[in-house]
Amino acid sequence: MAVEHNWIKCGLAALAIHVGLLALPVREKVYPVGEQRIIEVVVMRQETPPTSSPRQVERSKPLTRRFVARQAVPRVNREIPPAPVPKPAERKDEPPSAGAGNVLDEQIVSQAAPDPGGGEGVAIAGISVGGGKAGLGGGGTGIGTGAGGKGNGAGTGGEGGGPVEAGFGDADGPQFIYQERPEYPFVDMRLQREGKVIVRLTIDEKGKLQKVDVVEATDQAFAGSAVKALKRSRFRPARRNGASVACRAPYTIRFGF
Amino acid sequence: MKRLLGFIPALLIVASLTPGVRAEEAATPADAGIQAPSGLKKNYEAYDLGELYVKGEKLPTSQEVTQMSVVTQEEIEATHSQNVADALSHVPGITVFTGAKNQPSISLQGLNQTETLILIDGVPYYETNYGLLNLKTIPVSMIDKIVVQKGVSSVLYGPNSVGGVINIITRKPTDRPSLELRAEYGDYRADEESISHGMKVGPFSYWFGYDRQDSKGWYLSNSFQPQETQITSRPGKTIYEVIEGGGVRNNSAFHMDSMWGKVGIEPTPGSEYYLNMNYTSANFGAPASLLQDMIFTSPGSQFSQLWTWPAYINMGADLSGQQKVTDWLTLKGKLFYHDHTDVGDFFSDAALTKEIARSTYKDNTIGGNILSEMNVAATDTLRAAFNYRRDDHQQTALTYLPFQEAVSYTGSLAIENQFDPIKPLSIVTGVAYDWWEVTKSNQDETNSSGAFTGFQELKTPSANRVDPMVGTTYTFDDKTKLFASWAEKIRFPTLQQLYSGEYGGNVNLKPEKADNYVVGASRPITQYATAEASFFVHDVADMINRNAPSPVAQYLNYGRIFIWGAEATGRIYPMKDLSFGFGYTYTNATDQSPNTPTSRVDYVPTSKVDLSAKYLIPVIKVQTDLTATYVGRMWDQLPTESNPTTQALRTGDYFIMGARISKVFCDHYEGYFVAQNLFNKNYETQVGFPAPGRMLFVGVRYSY
Numbered sequence: 021m022a023v024e025h026n027w028i029k030c031g032l033a034a035l036a037i038h039v040g041l042l043a044l045p046v047r048e049k050v051y052p053v054g055e056q057r058i059i060e061v062v063v064m065r066q067e068t069p070p071t072s073s074p075r076q077v078e079r080s081k082p083l084t085r086r087f088v089a090r091q092a093v094p095r096v097n098r099e100i101p102p103a104p105v106p107k108p109a110e111r112k113d114e115p116p117s118a119g120a121g122n123v124l125d126e127q128i129v130s131q132a133a134p135d136p137g138g139g140e141g142v143a144i145a146g147i148s149v150g151g152g153k154a155g156l157g158g159g160g161t162g163i164g165t166g167a168g169g170k171g172n173g174a175g176t177g178g179e180g181g182g183p184v185e186a187g188f189g190d191a192d193g194p195q196f197i198y199q200e201r202p203e204y205p206f207v208d209m210r211l212q213r214e215g216k217v218i219v220r221l222t223i224d225e226k227g228k229l230q231k232v233d234v235v236e237a238t239d240q241a242f243a244g245s246a247v248k249a250l251k252r253s254r255f256r257p258a259r260r261n262g263a264s265v266a267c268r269a270p271y272t273i274r275f276g277f
Numbered sequence: 278m279k280r281l282l283g284f285i286p287a288l289l290i291v292a293s294l295t296p297g298v299r300a301e302e303a304a305t306p307a308d309a310g311i312q313a314p315s316g317l318k319k320n321y322e323a324y325d326l327g328e329l330y331v332k333g334e335k336l337p338t339s340q341e342v343t344q345m346s347v348v349t350q351e352e353i354e355a356t357h358s359q360n361v362a363d364a365l366s367h368v369p370g371i372t373v374f375t376g377a378k379n380q381p382s383i384s385l386q387g388l389n390q391t392e393t394l395i396l397i398d399g400v401p402y403y404e405t406n407y408g409l410l411n412l413k414t415i416p417v418s419m420i421d422k423i424v425v426q427k428g429v430s431s432v433l434y435g436p437n438s439v440g441g442v443i444n445i446i447t448r449k450p451t452d453r454p455s456l457e458l459r460a461e462y463g464d465y466r467a468d469e470e471s472i473s474h475g476m477k478v479g480p481f482s483y484w485f486g487y488d489r490q491d492s493k494g495w496y497l498s499n500s501f502q503p504q505e506t507q508i509t510s511r512p513g514k515t516i517y518e519v520i521e522g523g524g525v526r527n528n529s530a531f532h533m534d535s536m537w538g539k540v541g542i543e544p545t546p547g548s549e550y551y552l553n554m555n556y557t558s559a560n561f562g563a564p565a566s567l568l569q570d571m572i573f574t575s576p577g578s579q580f581s582q583l584w585t586w587p588a589y590i591n592m593g594a595d596l597s598g599q600q601k602v603t604d605w606l607t608l609k610g611k612l613f614y615h616d617h618t619d620v621g622d623f624f625s626d627a628a629l630t631k632e633i634a635r636s637t638y639k640d641n642t643i644g645g646n647i648l649s650e651m652n653v654a655a656t657d658t659l660r661a662a663f664n665y666r667r668d669d670h671q672q673t674a675l676t677y678l679p680f681q682e683a684v685s686y687t688g689s690l691a692i693e694n695q696f697d698p699i700k701p702l703s704i705v706t707g708v709a710y711d712w713w714e715v716t717k718s719n720q721d722e723t724n725s726s727g728a729f730t731g732f733q734e735l736k737t738p739s740a741n742r743v744d745p746m747v748g749t750t751y752t753f754d755d756k757t758k759l760f761a762s763w764a765e766k767i768r769f770p771t772l773q774q775l776y777s778g779e780y781g782g783n784v785n786l787k788p789e790k791a792d793n794y795v796v797g798a799s800r801p802i803t804q805y806a807t808a809e810a811s812f813f814v815h816d817v818a819d820m821i822n823r824n825a826p827s828p829v830a831q832y833l834n835y836g837r838i839f840i841w842g843a844e845a846t847g848r849i850y851p852m853k854d855l856s857f858g859f860g861y862t863y864t865n866a867t868d869q870s871p872n873t874p875t876s877r878v879d880y881v882p883t884s885k886v887d888l889s890a891k892y893l894i895p896v897i898k899v900q901t902d903l904t905a906t907y908v909g910r911m912w913d914q915l916p917t918e919s920n921p922t923t924q925a926l927r928t929g930d931y932f933i934m935g936a937r938i939s940k941v942f943c944d945h946y947e948g949y950f951v952a953q954n955l956f957n958k959n960y961e962t963q964v965g966f967p968a969p970g971r972m973l974f975v976g977v978r979y980s981y
Contacts (some may be wrong), residue, residue, distance in 0.1 A: 034647070210800055211756045213801060240856060
């Protein structure tokens with residue numbers, strides 16, 4: 021039959037071509053700087069921080085505890101968006117160093133109030149972290165005293181302290197139990213457009229994602245893809261002194277080729 | 278032609294005048310971010326360690342050189358599509374018709390579904406006789422997205438992609454176990470239920486889904502006016518009677534059970550093997566034409582257009598594999614087997630009480646393909662593909678007759694090279710050797726009393742051709758992309774067009790040949806919008822069509838059908854949680870065949886407009902989706918060279934809207950309400966076949 025000869029010929033030709041292609045001496049592809057051959061969607065996962073200190077993971081060299089403590093306080097205010105946490109008025113009265121002395125960095129963010137639900141907190145350098153009572157409420161404020169490098173903050177925590185500010189990658193920050201990979205939006209893939217989405221996640225003490233605020237996004241296609249994936253992800257809550265607490269944490273997703 | 282050429286500079290001017298955003302700007306969120314929630318400012322850095330990097334896969338240039346549309350899950354939900362036909366009806370450039378068999382069929386930029394290659398996960402799906410996939414039998418609950426490539430397509434796909442390629446991508450499991458349940462209830466006892474579940478266990482994964490759709494029928498519009506229908510009996514006489522009085526459309530019931538599943542293993546990065554399986558069983562009526570219907574009652578040749586489909590069964594098994602052999606070589610392969618059976622019952626009265634015949638069709642396809650992709654150099658990628666399949670069709674028009682059979686082979690061998698000499702420029706060239714041959718065709722012969730007398734062996738044609746393709750893209754710094762391409766394509770006749778005997782079959786048909794041209798541009802317009810526009814030409818020789826509107830009219834090759842047009846699509850994000858989509862397609866088709874009595878071409882709407890709006894109402898968090906479609910008038914019946922006195926008929930233009938309101942509650946649940954054909958418009962997609970009136974649905978979905 022002619023057709024059998026025809027498809028057999030085609031099949032043999034195809035086989036010959038594929039074998040021939042396999043036999044070709046092909047040099048390893050060298051990518052110019054700044055260009056990558058994309059094989060598949062790759063998710064770069066964050067590494068486990070080398071230390072229990074939430075801030076040290078960012079440092080390129082070891083820091084003294086004193087320095088860490090001193091730097092940590094303003095960092096909280098600089099890095100985390102302002103809104104729900106009332107600006108500590110006491111900062112006007114007492115410079116951060118006055119009470120921060122040799123107070124441990126860990127105390128600032130991880131020491132829980134004696135009574136998690138009582139609204140008491142530990143005040144350090146004029147800033148106290150509200151009691152661990154989860155919920156959406158104002159953070160507590162208080163005035164601490166400290167002298168001679170040995171401060172012992174005591175303040176009144178806010179009623180039902182709100183989510184603490186935390187960061188992914190912090191030792192006691194929230195973590196992904198399961199991280200859904202966002203899909204690269206087709207419209208942006210077709211335009212070969214790269215982008216970035218910054219969100220702020222509100223995660224309760226049970227690890228449940230309460231809210232996703234898009235802080236920035238290159239376009240809404242990227243934002244939509246990121247939010248959709250985050251809503252399908254699962255989280256481990258942030259912890260303070262061994263207890264799970266509600267938190268807000270910024271998170272960035274970059275899209276690129 | 279001058280008007281035609283005028284579009285090119287116009288497109289380029291539009292593309293160049295619209296404000297763009299430079300790549301560097303777009304990549305700097307601080308400068309190009311969308312609006313932030315109130316109270317949040319952009320003057321801080323996010324904690325860099327909490328960061329995810331998602332790499333996008335650059336599309337092959339052969340997909341970049343023409344206009345594309347993608348229907349996402351969100352769009353499928355927003356339009357309340359229940360099957361692929363519904364979903365495609367909102368795609369710019371695609372028009373969906375539903376006619377005599379109650380089987381939707383599409384037109385893509387003026388070319389019919391038989392000219393369009395439809396794939397499910399990269400595997401061609403169709404029943405072998407008509408060469409068509411019944412898009413109504415593919416439930417969307419199994420679908421992740423639908424990718425529509427219009428006009429020019431890669432040579433690696435093989436033949437029969439004259440109009441383009443539609444690839445239906447099904448869902449697959451994610452790392453997290455998923456479960457989705459949906460229940461919906463609609464007008465006139467229509468309901469749909471679906472369940473799907475999938476998960477991964479180490480390198481292994483599985484996914485399955487079940488979808489049930491049931492409808493006792495659908496309502497006609499309130500403005501529907503009953504009319505007399507011409508019913509012609511042969512032998513016999515022609516009568517006129519009213520066979521549709523309004524309300525629920527006669528014979529419009531539909532029932533379907535559909536199961537889809539896949540199991541797979543991903544042993545190493547870049548390598549995966551999946552076995553996909555599906556089984557669909559449906560039964561449905563076929564509302565009769567209100568213009569004219571025919572009934573044939575000769576012994577041995579009973580047939581009628583007053584019919585139902587008591588059984589319509591599809592099953593498929595596809596084995597797909599991808600192996601990354603080295604960093605520069607990847608091999609992909611597919612093996613597939615598809616089986617289709619349908620049973621048609623034919624009646625001699627509109628009330629469907631007097632059955633005159635039952636026909637059974639059995640089809641199967643077995644085939645496979647292998648594709649190798651080699652990164653020959655930093656600037657060069659070489660791909661080679663071999664496609665092969667065997668189509669078998671068996672049918673009996675009457676239960677006492679033996680099955681007649683036809684068998685054909687289709688194959689292609691193709692090589693495509695993608696050359697990227699400089700970063701913004703990419704050039705793709707390809708060539709395919711496409712071939713096709715019918716190896717067997719016999720037909721039942723009966724005597725004057727209808728008794729079987731033997732098989733008649735029919736002519737078995739063959740054809741082959743070399744089809745080249747060239748395309749290029751150029752991307753500017755502001756991400757404006759220009760693309761242009763040309764391809765020669767071939768479409769082989771279907772077995773039905775060759776061998777439907779007294780119902781119009783013509784064994785002397787030649788393959789259709791087409792030259793496709795596309796030139797266009799796509800670009801972001803600031804961070805608030807994206808747009809794409811193209812100008813296209815389909816110059817088709819030997820297009821196959823019936824020479825009259827009758828179901829027994831013979832298939833012929835038309836000399837030349839020349840189609841040109843332009844398409845513009847885009848999406849706008851004016852503010853948070855609000856977006857608009859738009860699409861406009863202008864298509865001009867002329868019959869330039871010698872001796873043709875008319876230059877008109879049927880089933881090509883001059884204009885089609887697609888609009889959509891999506892808004893999440895703040896505070897109450899209710900999602901609203903509005904969709905609107907306008908389809909211009911279309912010729913449905915035209916005089917031909919052999920039937921020059923045939924009356925020309927065309928559908929009226931129509932504008933229909935739909936709305937969906939939904940709200941998520943208790944985290945995992947979504948309740949929704951849908952109104953389709955919101956203004957209860959009475960319209961036809963084919964003359965004599967009124968479309969559904971306003972339909973209301975309410976449903977709830979659980980998703981984990």
